[in-house]
Each structure stands twice: as structure tokens, then as C-alpha cells.
Amino acid sequence: MEKASQTAIRILEAFLKLADERGIKATTTRAIAEEAGVNEVTIFRIFKDKENLMRQAYEHFSPGKRIVAYQLAIDTSTAAQTRSGLIECMKFLRTIFSEHPQLLLSGVRDYRRFSTLHDEMAFHALAACQLVTQALKQAAPMLRPGIDIESATFSLLGFLYTTVSWQHQGWLQMTNEKWNDRLESAIDILMAP
Amino acid sequence: MEKASQTAIRILEAFLKLADERGIKATTTRAIAEEAGVNEVTIFRIFKDKENLMRQAYEHFSPGKRIVAYQLAIDTSTAAQTRSGLIECMKFLRTIFSEHPQLLLSGVRDYRRFSTLHDEMAFHALAACQLVTQALKQAAPMLRPGIDIESATFSLLGFLYTTVSWQHQGWLQMTNEKWNDRLESAIDILMAP
Known part of the structure; x- marks a missing residue:
């Protein structure tokens, strides 16, 4: 092909x-x-x-390549800019995860059965993890002092994976508007007071 | 049986x-x-x-029943007690999730194929979601004012599901000690200053 x-x-x-x-x-x-x-x-x-x-x-x-290609440049000149940069990055991840949630889930579902495809199946996860880590590192000057980047990365990524996959499974109903609100709250809590 | x-x-x-x-x-x-x-x-x-x-x-x-049976009683007399109550609750969830991660994953993996088992497969997720929500509600007097409980629930649950399942997949190496540190950071950020 x-x-x-x-x-x-x-x-x-x-x-x-x-x-x-x-x-x-x-x-x-x-x-x-x-x-x-x-x-x-x-x-x-x-x-x-x-x-x-x-x-x-x-x-x-798979979103892996598109995640890697994301032009991450968080403007930390103000807290509001930093906040909106983080929100944009998370919304981007959500958009591409939501397009084919089955690809993310089949990474879980069939991972052990297709050992020759491990790299392809794990790629989106590692790419997303790296993107969120980088975003938080860039945003660090405007985040709470002494914030644990790795902990915050897994909280944000986890928020994303859990809400997207639970919605796909039918375990969770959440409008886009409400999701955006929840995301903003999750970001706000990381911002310096 | x-x-x-x-x-x-x-x-x-x-x-x-x-x-x-x-x-x-x-x-x-x-x-x-x-x-x-x-x-x-x-x-x-x-x-x-x-x-x-x-x-x-x-x-x-499946952890569902044991999650429901968890005796949740967060002592909010001090911030330190509240914090340790939340940490205990998350560690409890992690322990039982880690015992049979394949049950959580097969809820994802095979969900659509076994429609007669939907209730059994979704139970742990709904139970965990409810437990974390309740824990945060009990802890609320010692949390940041105006905190969004639902957002914090999905951040903590997401942290838990993502770290446990990624470790199971081999995508993430994290010692228990380091996991505990990350968890404490994730809780600390929710506490009132």
C-alpha cells in the first residue's frame, strides 16, 4: 500500500x-x-x-504519528495563555483519540496476541505520554511550584483515556461541553495560585 | 458453583x-x-x-464486590488525616486492580462480544468511580474550595487505570515506591492550601 x-x-x-x-x-x-x-x-x-x-x-x-507531529508551543507569557495552551493540547488528543477509540482499545484488547505489532500498538500511548509531559514542562513556569510532572501527566492522560474509553463502552455519558468543563477544572488545579 | x-x-x-x-x-x-x-x-x-x-x-x-464492601470513612478532623484517608482508598483500589488486571482489561477487550456479561464487566468500573467520588465528597471540607469532584474523580481513576494497565502491558515501569510518590502528589494537589 x-x-x-x-x-x-x-x-x-x-x-x-x-x-x-x-x-x-x-x-x-x-x-x-x-x-x-x-x-x-x-x-x-x-x-x-x-x-x-x-x-x-x-x-x-493510529494517532501516534499525528501526536508526534503536533506543534507544541505553549505561550507562558501569561497564566491565561499557558492554561489555554494546555487545554488546546488535551483537546487535540481527545479529538484524535475519539476518532478511532477502537484502535486504542485494541491495543489493550489484542496486544498479547499480536506480538509482531507491539510497536504499532504501543506507539500512540508513548507518544501521548510524551506530548503531555512536554506540555507540562513547557507550562511549568506558570504551574504550582514543585509540581510533580509525571504525576500530573498520568492524571491528565488517565482522565483522557478513561473518559474516552468509558464513553466508547457506554459506561459514561458526558456531553462535549461538560467534558470541556471537567478538563478545564483538571488543568486549573495544576496552575499556580 | x-x-x-x-x-x-x-x-x-x-x-x-x-x-x-x-x-x-x-x-x-x-x-x-x-x-x-x-x-x-x-x-x-x-x-x-x-x-x-x-x-x-x-x-x-472481579474487584466490584470488594470495592462496594470497602468501609469508607475519611476522617476529616485534620488535613493530614484526610490526605491519608484518600491515599488509603486509592491504594486499596490499586491492590485489587493489580491482582487480576486482565479482568479489567477483558472488560475492555471482550465487552462487545459478550453482551450477556455487560453488567459483570462494567461493575468494577462503576463501583470504583462511585468509591472515588464518595471519598472526595467526604474529604471535601479539606480539599480546595470549589473543587470539581467529577473532574478530580476521573483524574484519580484515570491515574490508577492508566498506570496499572500500562504496567500490565509492559508500556510503563514504575516501582511501588515511585507509584506511591506519584499518587501522593496527585492527592496533594487536591488538598486545600
Whole structure:
């Protein structure tokens, strides 16, 4: 898959949808073909096998690369600017996590079963962790003195992963507006008084 | 399974171990029998079928019930007492989450595939959410004025779920001592100045 063709993307999307509903193992190439409205042979022609298809799905949809490409530059000239820089960064992560929550969850769900895909599956987590850590480090002059960056990173990341995945599971109902309020509170508590 | 016999527990433990390694779907009763050192017939005699075996595994090992049974009584007579009450509560959750992280993860991993087990699978999450919310409500007199309880709940819960599951995945190395430090920082930030 050099350039992602329309067909290839349709196949990857069908794969994601079915894998989310029934798990990767039970997602046969035949079912993918049916869902995508293509011939099963087309799948093998483009992706060779299911493992490669999975790898391409991660490559194409996983937030890892986009997280790494995020232009982080928190303006610490005022507390308000710092605060809004942190909020923007978290909202960015939320937006891309929410697009394909199943990719984050399948990192958990199927991690042990696909050892050759460990790097792809762990990438978004490490990238997100690094981005939040960097954001807090940049914001540090305006944060509470002596704040523990690693602790704050896991509180913010945890807030994000838990709310996004619980909403995906149907365990939590939270409007976007309310989520934004909760996020702002989580940031405010880190800011210097 | 009226009373959990030694054999029954051995079977449930074998199930958990294999389900964690290869997923629930691929964990056949034959493999469970082999792992537990029992005859496959014994499994059917005790548990009838795999779905019931899964239900019993949740009943027996899942932290939900123990979370509900936790005697929460945060002593808010001093800030130090309040702080240590919150820390104890979080350490309790961490201890029972760490015992069988695969049960928490399989709630994510296999949720959509086992709709008849939704209540069992979601129970620990709702119970943990409620416990942390209650703990923060009890502690409120010693917390920052105007603190957003729901936001703080998801920060603390998120911290817990993310660190426990990432350690289970091998994405994060953190000693217990360091985890305790990070947790204390996460609590300290909530306390009134």
C-alpha cells in the first residue's frame, strides 16, 4: 500500500468497524470484503495478509504519528495563555483519540496476541505520554511550584483515556461541553495560585 | 458453583491466565482443562458452559464486590488525616486492580462480544468511580474550595487505570515506591492550601 487508494481505505475502515464489533480474530477477510463491498481477492492483492492489513490500519489511522507531529508551543507569557495552551493540547488528543477509540482499545484488547505489532500498538500511548509531559514542562513556569510532572501527566492522560474509553463502552455519558468543563477544572488545579 | 471448591477455583484461575494470553475466544475448555490439570468433563459438570464459567470468574475474582464492601470513612478532623484517608482508598483500589488486571482489561477487550456479561464487566468500573467520588465528597471540607469532584474523580481513576494497565502491558515501569510518590502528589494537589 504505497499510496492509500480509496479502496484500500474503505477496506481498512471495514476492518476497524468489524474488529471493534467482534474482535480481530473473528474478523475474517471474507467479512471485511463484504463490509467494504469489494472482492476478497482485492484485499489480498493490496494487503497480502491480515497481519499486514492490521499494520496498515495502525499506520493509517493510529494517532501516534499525528501526536508526534503536533506543534507544541505553549505561550507562558501569561497564566491565561499557558492554561489555554494546555487545554488546546488535551483537546487535540481527545479529538484524535475519539476518532478511532477502537484502535486504542485494541491495543489493550489484542496486544498479547499480536506480538509482531507491539510497536504499532504501543506507539500512540508513548507518544501521548510524551506530548503531555512536554506540555507540562513547557507550562511549568506558570504551574504550582514543585509540581510533580509525571504525576500530573498520568492524571491528565488517565482522565483522557478513561473518559474516552468509558464513553466508547457506554459506561459514561458526558456531553462535549461538560467534558470541556471537567478538563478545564483538571488543568486549573495544576496552575499556580 | 454454590461453594467455590478448590478445583473450581483452579479452573477459574487457569481460565484467567489463558484468556489473558490468548483472548477469551481462543481459550477452549480443553486448554483450560489441561492448564488446570483436570478432566474437561469436570469443567462442564461444575460450570455447564464457557459463558457461565466467565460469569463465575467475574463473580469470584472481579474487584466490584470488594470495592462496594470497602468501609469508607475519611476522617476529616485534620488535613493530614484526610490526605491519608484518600491515599488509603486509592491504594486499596490499586491492590485489587493489580491482582487480576486482565479482568479489567477483558472488560475492555471482550465487552462487545459478550453482551450477556455487560453488567459483570462494567461493575468494577462503576463501583470504583462511585468509591472515588464518595471519598472526595467526604474529604471535601479539606480539599480546595470549589473543587470539581467529577473532574478530580476521573483524574484519580484515570491515574490508577492508566498506570496499572500500562504496567500490565509492559508500556510503563514504575516501582511501588515511585507509584506511591506519584499518587501522593496527585492527592496533594487536591488538598486545600
